[in-house]
Amino acid sequence: MKTNTVPKPSVSEVLENKDDYKYGFTTDIESDVFLKGLDENVIRAISQKKNEPPFMLEFRLKAYRKWLTMKEPAWPNVKYPPIDYQNISYYAAPKARKKLESLDEVDPEILKTFEKLGIPLEEQKRLSNVAVDAVFDSVSVATTHKKKLMEHGIIFCPISEAVQEYPELVEEYLGTVVPVGDNFFAALNSAVFTDGSFVYIPPDTVSPMELSTYFRINTEETGQFERTLIICAENSYVSYLEGCTAPRFDTNQLHAAVVELVTLDNAEIKYSTVQNWYAGDKETGKGGIYNFVTKRGKCLGKNSKISWTQVETGSAITWKYPSCILMGDNSSGEFYSVALTNGHMQADTGTKMIHIGRNTRYSIISKGISADYSSNSYRGLVKVNKSAANARNYTQCDSMLVGEKCSAHTFPYIESANSTARLEHEASTSKISEEQLFYLESRGISRENAITAVISGFCKEVFKQLPMEFAVEAQKLLTLKLEDSVG
Amino acid sequence: MLEIKDLHAGFEGTEIVKGISLTVNKGEIHAIMGPNGSGKSTLSKILAGHPSYEAMGGTVTFMGKDLLELSPDQRALEGIFLGFQYPVEVPGVNNAEFLRMAYNAKMARQGKEELDPLDFDDILDEKMKLVGMDPKYKDRSLNEGFSGGEKKKNEILQMAVLQPKLAILDETDSGLDIDALRVVANGVNKLVNQDNAIILITHYQRLLEYVKPHYVHVLSKGKIVKSGDKSLALDLEAQGYDWLTPIPK
Ligand SMILES: Nc1ncnc2c1ncn2[C@@H]1O[C@H](COP(=O)(O)OP(=O)(O)OP(=O)(O)O)[C@@H](O)[C@H]1O
Numbered sequence: 166m167k168t169n170t171v172p173k174p175s176v177s178e179v180l181e182n183k184d185d186y187k188y189g190f191t192t193d194i195e196s197d198v199f200l201k202g203l204d205e206n207v208i209r210a211i212s213q214k215k216n217e218p219p220f221m222l223e224f225r226l227k228a229y230r231k232w233l234t235m236k237e238p239a240w241p242n243v244k245y246p247p248i249d250y251q252n253i254s255y256y257a258a259p260k261a262r263k264k265l266e267s268l269d270e271v272d273p274e275i276l277k278t279f280e281k282l283g284i285p286l287e288e289q290k291r292l293s294n295v296a297v298d299a300v301f302d303s304v305s306v307a308t309t310h311k312k313k314l315m316e317h318g319i320i321f322c323p324i325s326e327a328v329q330e331y332p333e334l335v336e337e338y339l340g341t342v343v344p345v346g347d348n349f350f351a352a353l354n355s356a357v358f359t360d361g362s363f364v365y366i367p368p369d370t371v372s373p374m375e376l377s378t379y380f381r382i383n384t385e386e387t388g389q390f391e392r393t394l395i396i397c398a399e400n401s402y403v404s405y406l407e408g409c410t411a412p413r414f415d416t417n418q419l420h421a422a423v424v425e426l427v428t429l430d431n432a433e434i435k436y437s438t439v440q441n442w443y444a445g446d447k448e449t450g451k452g453g454i455y456n457f458v459t460k461r462g463k464c465l466g467k468n469s470k471i472s473w474t475q476v477e478t479g480s481a482i483t484w485k486y487p488s489c490i491l492m493g494d495n496s497s498g499e500f501y502s503v504a505l506t507n508g509h510m511q512a513d514t515g516t517k518m519i520h521i522g523r524n525t526r527y528s529i530i531s532k533g534i535s536a537d538y539s540s541n542s543y544r545g546l547v548k549v550n551k552s553a554a555n556a557r558n559y560t561q562c563d564s565m566l567v568g569e570k571c572s573a574h575t576f577p578y579i580e581s582a583n584s585t586a587r588l589e590h591e592a593s594t595s596k597i598s599e600e601q602l603f604y605l606e607s608r609g610i611s612r613e614n615a616i617t618a619v620i621s622g623f624c625k626e627v628f629k630q631l632p633m634e635f636a637v638e639a640q641k642l643l644t645l646k647l648e649d650s651v652g
Numbered sequence: 653m654l655e656i657k658d659l660h661a662g663f664e665g666t667e668i669v670k671g672i673s674l675t676v677n678k679g680e681i682h683a684i685m686g687p688n689g690s691g692k693s694t695l696s697k698i699l700a701g702h703p704s705y706e707a708m709g710g711t712v713t714f715m716g717k718d719l720l721e722l723s724p725d726q727r728a729l730e731g732i733f734l735g736f737q738y739p740v741e742v743p744g745v746n747n748a749e750f751l752r753m754a755y756n757a758k759m760a761r762q763g764k765e766e767l768d769p770l771d772f773d774d775i776l777d778e779k780m781k782l783v784g785m786d787p788k789y790k791d792r793s794l795n796e797g798f799s800g801g802e803k804k805k806n807e808i809l810q811m812a813v814l815q816p817k818l819a820i821l822d823e824t825d826s827g828l829d830i831d832a833l834r835v836v837a838n839g840v841n842k843l844v845n846q847d848n849a850i851i852l853i854t855h856y857q858r859l860l861e862y863v864k865p866h867y868v869h870v871l872s873k874g875k876i877v878k879s880g881d882k883s884l885a886l887d888l889e890a891q892g893y894d895w896l897t898p899i900p901k
């Protein structure tokens with residue numbers, strides 16, 4: 166799979182050949198796209214393009230060399246044709262001036278795209294209580310409310326900028342939660358990631374607003390490899406949201422992201438995702454995003470907490486296990502998930518939690534909804550180390566089937582090396598009931614609203630965790646996706 | 653108000669309702685009685701538009717409209733209410749929020765302003781008092797874990813909130829204790845006026861002591877085999893249904 170199908174160009178050739186690919190754009194902007202293919206020169210070119218300090222290039226090369234020795238995981242319960250990693254371009258960026266001083270310099274087409282997606286970035290229109298980092302293909306195009314956050318000492322910027330401005334922080338934490346060789350996709354990401362968000366919350370600070378990153382894939386033959394790093398120092402708190410979409414293409418795009426979270430003593434990070442990548446054609450299954458994501462948080466400090474909430478409604482294939490490593494004593498983790506699959510989507514998602522510190526707690530609420538021909542798997546690993554006295558873990562895993570041809574699977578794994586651990590697991594599978602829908606409809610409630618109500622009811626414990634606007638969006642999204650399937 | 657003409661209906665090709673004709677006018681209370689499995693619930697679900705049942709012949713007109721053409725929610729908005737024999741549980745859906753959704757659907761239909769949770773709460777409190785329900789049921793999930801009798805009361809509460817033109821109550825009296833029965837009967841009596849009508853499906857004379865029907869019909873094997881005034885219910889109580897069922901040839 167990793168055979169070279171293109172002759173190896175030199176670093177300068179990679180940089181010069183950038184204009185050869187002009188097709189496949191949905192937002193019509195001038196882009197900077199690398200030739201397809203991957204080798205050390207491409208990685209050097211990315212690093213050069215981003216003007217990175219030497220430690221970053223070393224990080225990337227180490228990851229790349231590791232990646233060459235690794236195999237794509239075969240254990241997930243998903244099927245797809247082999248990916249030709251040489252047939253992907255590893256860098257695509259809207260052509261822009263050297264450095265954007267203000268939003269006025271962002272291509273208006275891009276601003277329009279984000280506005281269409283409901284994320285206005287311009288000063289007058291933008292949301293007052295949410296700071297947004299907008300990532301378009303491989304680069305961040307705008308970050309709002311940066312100054313206001315800086316007044317609190319909060320750093321919120323594209324990771325490419327953080328590498329320049331705060332290299333010590335990046336060097337100290339990057340790759341400490343997800344090591345470069347953690348898994349095949351994480352290694353690839355570490356080698357070629359181009360942008361993403363960086364957040365640093367200083368000690369004793371509660372972020373005055375929600376922070377969010379919005380990802381948009383626009384170019385057809387580019388992979389998106391974003392990297393997010395959030396560090397929450399002692400006694401601090403931040404709530405972070407992530408949203409994503411991509412246009413409709415007949416081909417599959419690879420999205421291999423890595424997210425790393427670190428909490429120090431008494432700190433808390435709440436990380437919410439509403440994922441709506443293009444899922445492929447509902448009837449034929451053609452096209453759609455391959456979403457292979459590694460998300461992991463490390464509760465490094467005592468009494469610290471990391472909470473993952475995800476609403477996964479898109480992607481042709483989802484492979485994602487937001488996880489927590491509970492190192493600090495009394496630290497805790499949470500995982501709230503709604504995964505909806507319809508059409509020909511395949512999702513293998515869940516969580517992994519590793520109890521290391523004493524008195525660590527973790528709770529998991531997973532709701533899977535499968536419709537049409539889709540396949541929806543929950544995979545969870547609970548691992549209790551010898552050191553983790555009094556670990557407690559609670560897992561609740563419910564599946565709902567819509568129609569006859571879909572499937573739901575549950576794969577719970579438990580490894581406990583400490584006899585004081587208390588681990589509970591509950592699971593259920595049910596069908597969306599025509600009787601429930603009819604009952605609501607017979608009270609004058611439209612079918613659409615009835616579906617929303619029943620599904621929201623099923624997902625209630627998860628939606629409750631989302632910030633208000635996101636919860637409403639998520640409910641609408643699920644209804645939209647299920648309307649045809651329920652019939 | 654409601655005119656059923658020679659209605660044939662059933663389930664997956666099996667005919668269960670075999671030619672029923674019935675006219676219900678404003679201000680009338682009709683009772684439908686009949687042995688288990690005679691098609692009473694099927695008739696009521698056909699009227700409410702349950703998707704698993706199909707009309708195979710005949711017509712149903714409600715307030716001048718062809719009822720069978722309408723979707724279940726449209727029928728409800730026209731003023732039809734079915735009190736279910738077996739109300740379903742809907743986990744995670746808040747009872748008060750559900751009632752407000754239904755109420756607001758009706759408001760929207762009438763071009764009136766929809767109510768926010770606070771304003772609706774006032775109406776809900778009043779209606780709950782009327783049907784003798786504790787306010788704690790507002791915050792429960794719709795019917796989830798409700799006892800049989802509580803579910804029936806919740807049906808009456810919905811009726812009281814929605815104030816339908818035609819309420820079809822399918823064995824709402826079954827499973828109720830004496831006090832609850834009185835409450836239900838009370839609710840029903842408060843609902844009836846010259847502008848609306850009620851069809852009571854019941855097995856017991858008991859309810860009919862509190863709610864006086866103008867007509868009693870006996871349904872057997874998918875047909876109305878006898879209609880009369882409320883004395884018919886007394887006869888049935890005394891003699892059962894055997895004397896009415898047609899002797900097979
Ligand atoms: N969904 C269904 N599937 C199979 N059979 C059905 C279905 N609905 C109704 N029937 C059959 O149709 C017949 C009439 O049922 P229905 O529920 O209308 O009776 P009923 O008069 O309401 O009886 P009860 O007094 O026991 O409530 C019964 O024989 C029943 O088994």
Ligand SMILES: [Mg+2]
Nearest residue numbers: 692693694737
């Ligand atoms: Mg019945």
